[in-house]
Amino acid sequence: xxxxxxxxxxxxxxxxxxxxxxxxxxxxxxxxxxxxxxxxxxxxxxxxxxxxxxxxxxxxxxxxxxxxxxxxxxxxxxxxxxxxxxxxxxxxxxxxxxxxxxxxxxxxxxxxxxxxxxxxxxxxxxxxxxxxxxxxxxxxxxxxxxxxxxxxxxxxxxxxxxxxxxxxxxxxxxxxxxx
Amino acid sequence: xxxxxxxxxxxxxxxxxxxxxxxxxxxxxxxxxxxxxxxxxxxxxxxxxxxxxxxxxxxxxxxxxxxxxxxxxxxxxxxxxxxxxxxxxxxxxxxxxxxxxxxxxxxxxxxxxxxxxxxxxxxxxxxxxxxxxxxxxxxxxxxxxxxxxxxxxxxxxxxxxxxxxxxxxxxxxxxxxxx
Amino acid sequence: xxxxxxxxxxxxxxxxxxxxxxxxxxxxxxxxxxxxxxxxxxxxxxxxxxxxxxxxxxxxxxxxxxxxxxxxxxxxxxxxxxxxxxxxxxxxxxxxxxxxxxxxxxxxxxxxxxxxxxxxxxxxxxxxxxxxxxxxxxxxxxxxxxxxxxxxxxxxxxxxxxxxxxxxxxxxxxxxxxx
Amino acid sequence: xxxxxxxxxxxxxxxxxxxxxxxxxxxxxxxxxxxxxxxxxxxxxxxxxxxxxxxxxxxxxxxxxxxxxxxxxxxxxxxxxxxxxxxxxxxxxxxxxxxxxxxxxxxxxxxxxxxxxxxxxxxxxxxxxxxxxxxxxxxxxxxxxxxxxxxxxxxxxxxxxxxxxxxxxxxxxxxxxxx
Numbered sequence: 001x002x003x004x005x006x007x008x009x010x011x012x013x014x015x016x017x018x019x020x021x022x023x024x025x026x027x028x029x030x031x032x033x034x035x036x037x038x039x040x041x042x043x044x045x046x047x048x049x050x051x052x053x054x055x056x057x058x059x060x061x062x063x064x065x066x067x068x069x070x071x072x073x074x075x076x077x078x079x080x081x082x083x084x085x086x087x088x089x090x091x092x093x094x095x096x097x098x099x100x101x102x103x104x105x106x107x108x109x110x111x112x113x114x115x116x117x118x119x120x121x122x123x124x125x126x127x128x129x130x131x132x133x134x135x136x137x138x139x140x141x142x143x144x145x146x147x148x149x150x151x152x153x154x155x156x157x158x159x160x161x162x163x164x165x166x167x168x169x170x171x172x173x174x175x176x177x178x179x
Numbered sequence: 180x181x182x183x184x185x186x187x188x189x190x191x192x193x194x195x196x197x198x199x200x201x202x203x204x205x206x207x208x209x210x211x212x213x214x215x216x217x218x219x220x221x222x223x224x225x226x227x228x229x230x231x232x233x234x235x236x237x238x239x240x241x242x243x244x245x246x247x248x249x250x251x252x253x254x255x256x257x258x259x260x261x262x263x264x265x266x267x268x269x270x271x272x273x274x275x276x277x278x279x280x281x282x283x284x285x286x287x288x289x290x291x292x293x294x295x296x297x298x299x300x301x302x303x304x305x306x307x308x309x310x311x312x313x314x315x316x317x318x319x320x321x322x323x324x325x326x327x328x329x330x331x332x333x334x335x336x337x338x339x340x341x342x343x344x345x346x347x348x349x350x351x352x353x354x355x356x357x358x
Numbered sequence: 359x360x361x362x363x364x365x366x367x368x369x370x371x372x373x374x375x376x377x378x379x380x381x382x383x384x385x386x387x388x389x390x391x392x393x394x395x396x397x398x399x400x401x402x403x404x405x406x407x408x409x410x411x412x413x414x415x416x417x418x419x420x421x422x423x424x425x426x427x428x429x430x431x432x433x434x435x436x437x438x439x440x441x442x443x444x445x446x447x448x449x450x451x452x453x454x455x456x457x458x459x460x461x462x463x464x465x466x467x468x469x470x471x472x473x474x475x476x477x478x479x480x481x482x483x484x485x486x487x488x489x490x491x492x493x494x495x496x497x498x499x500x501x502x503x504x505x506x507x508x509x510x511x512x513x514x515x516x517x518x519x520x521x522x523x524x525x526x527x528x529x530x531x532x533x534x535x536x537x
Numbered sequence: 538x539x540x541x542x543x544x545x546x547x548x549x550x551x552x553x554x555x556x557x558x559x560x561x562x563x564x565x566x567x568x569x570x571x572x573x574x575x576x577x578x579x580x581x582x583x584x585x586x587x588x589x590x591x592x593x594x595x596x597x598x599x600x601x602x603x604x605x606x607x608x609x610x611x612x613x614x615x616x617x618x619x620x621x622x623x624x625x626x627x628x629x630x631x632x633x634x635x636x637x638x639x640x641x642x643x644x645x646x647x648x649x650x651x652x653x654x655x656x657x658x659x660x661x662x663x664x665x666x667x668x669x670x671x672x673x674x675x676x677x678x679x680x681x682x683x684x685x686x687x688x689x690x691x692x693x694x695x696x697x698x699x700x701x702x703x704x705x706x707x708x709x710x711x712x713x714x715x716x
Contacts, residue, residue: 003538003541004541006607006611007538007541007542007545007611008541008545009611010545010611010612010614010615011545011548011614013612015549015615015619015622016619018623019619019623019626019627019628019629020628021628024628035608038608038611042604046600167601
């Protein structure tokens with residue numbers, strides 16, 4: 001489903017009237033927010049894919065925790081479009097952060113539900129280890145959301161920083177998944 | 180295909196002009212109807228998935244009963260959008276109920292077609308048992324459709340109630356499917 | 359891919375302004391054309407699925423014949439929307455027929471390419487037999503296209519007739535596929 | 538994901554007002570650009586599919602190189618729509634070329650990443666051989682981009698020429714993949 005979310009997001013990049021470079025420049029903020037969200041959905045896509053593969057049986061709880069995550073991610077095309085079209089003003093930048101924060105929390109809940117279902121020797125628990133990225137992310141989202149009311153540019157930089165943190169692959173995790 | 184329906188539904192959440200909280204408040208009814216439909220499609224997605232897995236051979240009848248169900252579910256983004264944009268007035272709320280009712284009937288027909296094809300020892304028949312949820316749903320839909328002409332809010336509460344009934348997992352069914 | 363075509367087609371059913379039954383009545387032609395195209399894509403989906411399953415190896419020729427078919431089917435949401443929004447006037451009804459005709463020819467070419475690749479004992483050749491439906495269809499499409507310039511209603515009835523011919527399952531074919 | 542890109546691209550073919558042949562003629566440039574992009578995405582779809590099948594293990598590097606390619610291809614519906622709606626004027630035709638160029642470079646990077654990961658006896662390396670198509674393409678794209686500022690028609694012919702070069706199947710490659 002994330003393949004669909006990431007693809008329909010381009011529909012928020014509305015084809016503009018006029019054929020000049022200037023017209024294209026006006027689209028630049030929307031394009032920038034498109035890149036940011038593309039990277040975020042891509043990160044979720046990868047991690048989600050790995051995580052689901054550690055599940056041998058799917059309980060009702062995992063299923064609904066998963067759909068809860070997909071709900072928040074399905075809203076990303078909307079909040080991306082709103083932030084881009086308003087050139088990163090305060091409220092849309094705040095809403096974008098809220099959307100990412102709720103997705104992160106939903107991811108955390110899904111992770112816990114899977115670990116709980118796997119019992120003592122949970123592969124997933126071993127794979128994520130201390131999960132420092134998962135623990136730090138909500139703090140940064142909250143800082144970004146607060147910052148967006150004051151200078152949205154700081155919020156954007158924090159969103160970009162978080163994306164960078166998650167892109168860098170975690171050697172230790174890859175090792176566990178490969179076994 | 181339900182993964183696509185659930186994802187493109189967000190396209191009815193049109194990015195609004197303006198960047199204030201007020202603008203967002205106007206979108207609230209559309210957002211509410213989005214949540215409701217997301218839950219409904221998610222429920223169908225799960226149950227449909229389980230049901231199809233009990234089929235060992237697919238007859239022409241099952242195939243068309245399945246496409247009939249998908250037809251009604253494919254209309255959900257439209258009826259959701261219409262109900263939300265009109266802030267839950269009578270006719271759109273009624274149409275939404277009709278859409279859900281026809282989907283429920285199509286689901287019932289698909290279920291019967293599969294059970295019939297599996298003969299005497301149908302796994303699906305055993306799994307659904309008395310199917311009280313399936314029997315009660317059309318009654319509630321009809322009550323909600325009637326109520327929508329009078330006070331649409333009652334109809335909405337009934338739609339939400341039905342979603343809740345179906346979300347709560349049926350322990351007995353999961354047991355049968357796992358065997 | 360046909361799952362995506364059939365699902366995004368609903369986006370041509372634009373949510374109308376106003377919340378009355380009258381507003382809904384104006385949408386009726388678009389809805390009717392939606393049903394017709396839904397059935398057509400569903401028929402292609404089924405038959406295409408069966409046909410591809412007879413292929414053990416995919417040559418470059420089969421691949422491009424397949425993409426050629428998908429090209430014409432990908433245009434169906436457009437021609438459906440145009441015909442519906444113009445309430446079945448001549449030119450859009452003609453274009454709709456042309457679209458279906460080209461899809462039918464592309465299907466025929468794909469069928470021939472697969473049969474040719476399977477050599478003497480082609481399963482597909484055995485399965486389609488005399489292929490009277492495939493032979494009759496282009497004639498009916500041509501009649502419908504001609505009729506659309508004169509009375510589009512006749513063209514529509516012919517499109518519906520053809521859909522009916524293809525929905526009725528072919529007992530003999532199912533037997534061959536099951537072996 | 539390319540199946541979704543190729544399908545939603547038809548949404549840029551907006552259903553026009555009016556039901557005459559003239560109205561359709563105005564859509565001709567958009568239709569032409571649709572055909573061109575359909576062919577391009579189809580070529581990528583095929584080649585990408587073959588390439589991914591040579592991977593036995595997916596490293597983090599391959600994954601992100603792949604997402605980088607998908608990013609540029611996901612923008613094709615936008616640049617196609619802009620070029621078509623402006624009837625192939627200079628800037629949109631240039632942007633379209635840039636989009637294709639970046640996709641080609643991303644494809645090249647992905648190819649190199651996979652070959653590198655496969656070590657000495659890389660199947661992919663053997664399959665692409667001298668890769669003259671891959672080497673010539675960026676040159677033609679650059680020529681087309683330069684030409685688009687002067688006479689966009691030349692750029693279009695070059696885009697079409699490149700598509701033709703890639704459609705013609707490479708006998709030698711198919712042989713290697715089949716082994």
